[in-house]
Amino acid sequence: MSPGRAAPLTFVVPARPAGEPSGGDRYDALLAAAWRARGREVHVEAVPGSWPRPTGEDLAGLADVLLGAPSAPVTHRSSRRPMCHDSGEGGGPVLLDGLVGCAAPEVVERCAARRPTAVLVHAVLSEGAGASGEDAAAMDRSEARALRAAGAVVATSRFAAEDLRGRYGLEEVAVAEPGAEPAPLAGGTPPPRGPQLLALGAVTPGKNHGVLLEALARVRDLPWAARCVGPAPDPEQLDRLLRLAEGLGLADRVDWPGPMTGEALERTWAATDLLVHPSRSETYGMVVVEAHAHGIPTVVAAGTGAVEALAGEAGVAGHPPAGGAPGAAVDVTGPGPLAEVLREWLTSADLRRAWREAAVSRRGRLCGWDRTAERMDAALARLGR
Template sequence: MHVRFLVPGNVRHGSGGNKYNAKLAEHLAALGADIETVVVDGDWPVGSPADRQRFAEALDGGATVIADGLVAGGAPDEIAGAAGKGTKVWILSHMALADHDDLEAKALAAAAGIICPSAHAAAELGAKYGALDVVVATPGAASAGVSAGSVPTHIVSVAALLPNKSQTLLVEALSQLHNLEWSASLIGSHDPDPAYAAKVRDAVEHYGLQQRVTLTGELTGQELEDHWHKADLSILLSRSESFGLVVTESLAHGVPVIVRQGTGAVEALGGTGAGAALDLSDLNTLTMTLRAWLTDPALQQRWRNNALQARQHLRGWDATAATVLKAIT
């Protein structure tokens, strides 16, 4: 079957949504679907009239369309218009829009169906808009080499430098651990919010951590693999997260993870015991957890063993694509 996949053109860093979209398209094609990926430029999630007209044109003539919710959520009239011409528009909602509830509710109602990357994301939509028929297609994880770890232990945080990702909180917690041996890398793009990226750099300098905390910028390919290869612990402190692809990426490398309670990253970590989900209403919780991990070899080994065990049971992206393909056909 032919599927037109519409993705936003205004998210240019390596976001989880972008990675999910690319992997889904790749594996739908591997299952035999004819995938046409169209990047729709615009100031999404609502855009200008010209942006929405561009979106409407991208919808036109496609028998089956998957549209990223960042583009589709603010354009209910365009979706309804396409549906009236026989186009089945599936909205891939990575996360409910922060604003524009009225538009998003109408867009979801006009769509042929809704796909979410996690039960957490589906529940958030349901909490805002009532009962919805949602297909949950959790992300897969590519196979990866097992991390060798480092001496001293090395901590990685893989996420764009954005306020939601809370890198300043991590730097503050690490600043309380000067007396222990560790190093850390903050791996993610500085481009989406240069002002916040500057705050992260300033925090590193303020606490005198320049020799211990490295801001690498966004890394891909072998450069990123090199950092995973020396990682002992991964940290994702997002205040909101639909799933957290970096969690399964960590586990695929046998690296345990600390995440924030109340986010979709908890779903990604599951009951593996390969790390911890923390209530971060108090900074001391993170500091104490890191101190406990850094000073307790038995805890390190237990988390590591659980990560290696979880690594054996990760779903592949072929399962994600199969779930979506079954739904849209």
């Protein structure tokens, strides 16, 4: 079935504050745009709630979107049409962002019994939420139940798909890697104000800003400046990092401008020489691909899905990337290895040139979001078979 003749799709995503999109939010928006460009009818339903820890009201609102439940009317949806009813009447296919779907297994089970239902997993629920102990265990149980109920599960990388299969005993997990939007080539920042380092992501424990600061403190004898761009959902976490930066003597070298989008973010990309992405848990790392789209090399955490984004398609297939990798993967359990890599990059013009050339080369070979939409269509086409 061509995308233009495919059944209209309901795409359920978490509602977010304007100006604070996550990587998953950007994936969802760009995927929907790619589908529409391919001629597929897509109805995006942004459901409010404290995902992945929904209240009863949040779950009732989601049920209303998916099942047309009359007992919990909501007014936030882009349309009020009930897509399916508890009477057993069928409905068109639905794709749920995992932040919503994996937190609502009972609703997913009811929906999957009535209409073709798929779940898109951007990150393991407990890891994305930074949960621990019984909170994490409860999220894992919820996620396992939801994914086993779904007719199809889609991950954003091969790394993530393998993790989900092993973690929850799933037989099949499809993969639809993020695409890349065309972007202008970054010029970077020359000395004495540069090189400019960028960490782009929410200020949460999982993003590992503390280890980044400690690594930067070990190279403070060298010229550089850094920006940590992203929302801070926990003000206390941000305060701890600001105090750490001050104690390490980095207060005047590390900037915390908050979330950025649009032209402000593009100006930051234009001034960046190296993306440092030490996130402890990463399914793929869209930000890594975004950096490569600007011709910017990257340093990522070893043992995460971001290594897949760094390696590119050829690297994942077992062949060294043409021209070498546009960066490096390092152990980020402590600051030492990251500091060593940063020192080598900061002091070696040859290494900076090699990484930059590899990033520019990768920039010309990145796939667009049309391929992501095509792979998602293939996964959804298997629903009900």
